[in-house]
Amino acid sequence: xxxxxxxxxxxxxxxxxxxxxxxxxxxxxxxxxxxxxxxxxxxxxxxxxxxxxxxxxxxxxxxxxxxxxxxxxxxxxxxxxxxxxxxxxxxxxxxxxxxxxxxxxxxxxxxxxxxxxxxxxxxxxxxxxxxxxxxxxxxxxxxxxxxxxxxxxxxxxxxxxxxxxxxxxxxxxxxxxxxxxxxxxxxxxxxxxxxxxxxxxxxxxxxxxxxxxxxxxxxxxxxxxxxxxxxxxxxxxxxxxxxxxxxxxxxxxxxxxxxxxx
Amino acid sequence: xxxxxxxxxxxxxxxxxxxxxxxxxxxxxxxxxxxxxxxxxxxxxxxxxxxxxxxxxxxxxxxxxxxxxxxxxxxxxxxxxxxxxxxxxxxxxxxxxxxxxxxxxxxxxxxxxxxxxxxxxxxxxxxxxxxxxxxxxxxxxxxxxxxxxxxxxxxxxxxxxxxxxxxxxxxxxxxxxxxxxxxxxxxxxxxxxxxxxxxxxxxxxxxxxxxxxxxxxxxxxxxxxxxxxxxxxxxxxxxxxxxxxxxxxxxxxxxxxxxxxx
Numbered sequence: 001x002x003x004x005x006x007x008x009x010x011x012x013x014x015x016x017x018x019x020x021x022x023x024x025x026x027x028x029x030x031x032x033x034x035x036x037x038x039x040x041x042x043x044x045x046x047x048x049x050x051x052x053x054x055x056x057x058x059x060x061x062x063x064x065x066x067x068x069x070x071x072x073x074x075x076x077x078x079x080x081x082x083x084x085x086x087x088x089x090x091x092x093x094x095x096x097x098x099x100x101x102x103x104x105x106x107x108x109x110x111x112x113x114x115x116x117x118x119x120x121x122x123x124x125x126x127x128x129x130x131x132x133x134x135x136x137x138x139x140x141x142x143x144x145x146x147x148x149x150x151x152x153x154x155x156x157x158x159x160x161x162x163x164x165x166x167x168x169x170x171x172x173x174x175x176x177x178x179x180x181x182x183x184x185x186x187x188x189x190x191x192x193x194x195x196x197x198x199x200x201x202x203x204x205x206x207x208x209x210x211x212x213x214x215x216x217x218x219x220x221x222x223x224x225x226x227x228x229x230x231x232x233x234x235x236x237x238x239x240x241x242x243x244x245x246x247x248x249x250x251x252x253x254x255x256x257x258x259x260x261x262x
Numbered sequence: 263x264x265x266x267x268x269x270x271x272x273x274x275x276x277x278x279x280x281x282x283x284x285x286x287x288x289x290x291x292x293x294x295x296x297x298x299x300x301x302x303x304x305x306x307x308x309x310x311x312x313x314x315x316x317x318x319x320x321x322x323x324x325x326x327x328x329x330x331x332x333x334x335x336x337x338x339x340x341x342x343x344x345x346x347x348x349x350x351x352x353x354x355x356x357x358x359x360x361x362x363x364x365x366x367x368x369x370x371x372x373x374x375x376x377x378x379x380x381x382x383x384x385x386x387x388x389x390x391x392x393x394x395x396x397x398x399x400x401x402x403x404x405x406x407x408x409x410x411x412x413x414x415x416x417x418x419x420x421x422x423x424x425x426x427x428x429x430x431x432x433x434x435x436x437x438x439x440x441x442x443x444x445x446x447x448x449x450x451x452x453x454x455x456x457x458x459x460x461x462x463x464x465x466x467x468x469x470x471x472x473x474x475x476x477x478x479x480x481x482x483x484x485x486x487x488x489x490x491x492x493x494x495x496x497x498x499x500x501x502x503x504x505x506x507x508x509x510x511x512x513x514x515x516x517x518x519x520x521x522x523x524x
Binding site: 070117168181184186197201202210212224226230231244249256 | 275332333334360379380381383388392393394418420425426428429430432433434435436437438439440441442443444445446447448449451452454455457459461462463464465466467468469470472473474477478479481482483484485486487488490492493496497500501506507509510511513514516517518520521
């Protein structure tokens with residue numbers, strides 16, 4: 001069996017985790033390209049593979065070209081004629097939640113999406129076994145190729161359309177980014193009273209644990225859902241002069257109240 | 263050693279968990295009183311203890327009187343002359359996050375707060391070992407009594423003032439109620455596209471896992487923190503006619519942006 005050869009364009013959080021796991025689990029030959037030379041270098045050295053910031057050096061005989069760059073950069077890269085020539089109708093994929101598969105059409109006759117639904121950091125190597133990998137491709141053949149590789153990384157591989165993926169990404173913004181911001185606000189509130197944020201960890205753990213057995217809607221507790229106006233108005237006073245927090249508290253409480261009986 | 267005798271006024275989520283763990287871990291003799299007879303009955307039958315909805319039957323020789331009722335009910339109960347007579351200056355405590363210790367002053371010369379920082383359900387019995395128990399009392403003697411019992415339930419017992427507890431409770435509203443509402447919104451977004459909310463579980467688990475090693479503020483990713491206006495405006499379009507969600511998305515995104523460099 002010949003070695004799977006993958007070119008990564010991009011060296012950020014997703015590229016870093018994907019390239020590492022493709023190397024480890026599929027013994028793939030990896031080449032890293034990034035216009036930010038330093039990022040490319042750091043990742044390539046971690047993986048002990050080649051790198052460059054010069055797109056002229058992109059090999060033209062790779063099996064897959066992975067575009068793992070920011071959404072804005074993806075738009076630009078798709079119009080890169082040199083890259084198009086290098087890819088020469090071989091399989092090109094992106095790994096972005098919010099971007100339609102058809103953005104890749106100008107680049108190659110064979111294209112797809114390989115979207116691992118997780119929050120990644122280049123400083124942390126994740127095990128992909130339980131990470132859902134959302135696959136989409138422009139043909140059954142390319143779909144089979146991508147899902148075959150995906151199954152070597154994860155037990156949870158799904159056929160997800162661009163339309164579905166867009167909504168999964170939106171839901172993930174609420175479940176990860178906005179949840180994380182609620183934690184940031186909590187931490188700030190406690191910091192002002194010199195209380196360690198860790199006091200909330202058992203509560204946070206239980207909040208997540210409960211999701212396994214019930215819909216979050218049915219789990220709601222607290223002043224908003226029981227419409228406890230005394231506590232709510234006291235909380236708004238405590239938030240003091242922070243207008244953003246007062247608005248956030250008021251709006252979320254209102255939405256909890258208004259949707260509880262739907 | 264004589265048996266610890268505890269009267270619970272209230273039979274809701276907290277009373278249910280507290281009474282059960284006091285019975286189990288301290289072999290306490292429990293008496294359940296609730297104006298909602300059915301709740302009192304259910305809890306008493308689960309614990310195999312006595313119950314009543316008649317405050318005349320409250321024993322006057324208990325060691326501790328636990329007021330585990332809603333914040334509104336607490337206000338009323340404090341002015342109950344019969345209860346005051348029964349307590350007869352013995353130790354009375356409440357278990358509410360948002361309520362000042364001094365609310366109990368009219369009821370007894372000995373009072374305190376016993377606040378387990380957790381989200382409870384009467385349908386689920388929790389292990390208290392890692393639940394922070396926040397203790398406050400009107401005297402050193404009463405503080406020692408309460409913390410002695412607390413340490414028999416949990417490894418994490420803390421001296422927390424009413425002022426601190428109020429802010430812990432506010433922080434908990436963000437970290438539990440509001441986080442849970444973000445999950446509800448996520449679930450609704452996915453449901454419309456017939457995607458199982460469970461696809462987000464590995465992401466949610468990792469979001470929490472990352473808190474162990476870093477401040478949530480430093481962990482923020484996503485369109486808001488990188489000010490990706492294309493994705494943000496696309497998301498706002500996808501939220502369609504739901505004005506509450508558009509406001510919530512906009513406000514939290516704005517707060518993420520405005521606070522990222524603080």
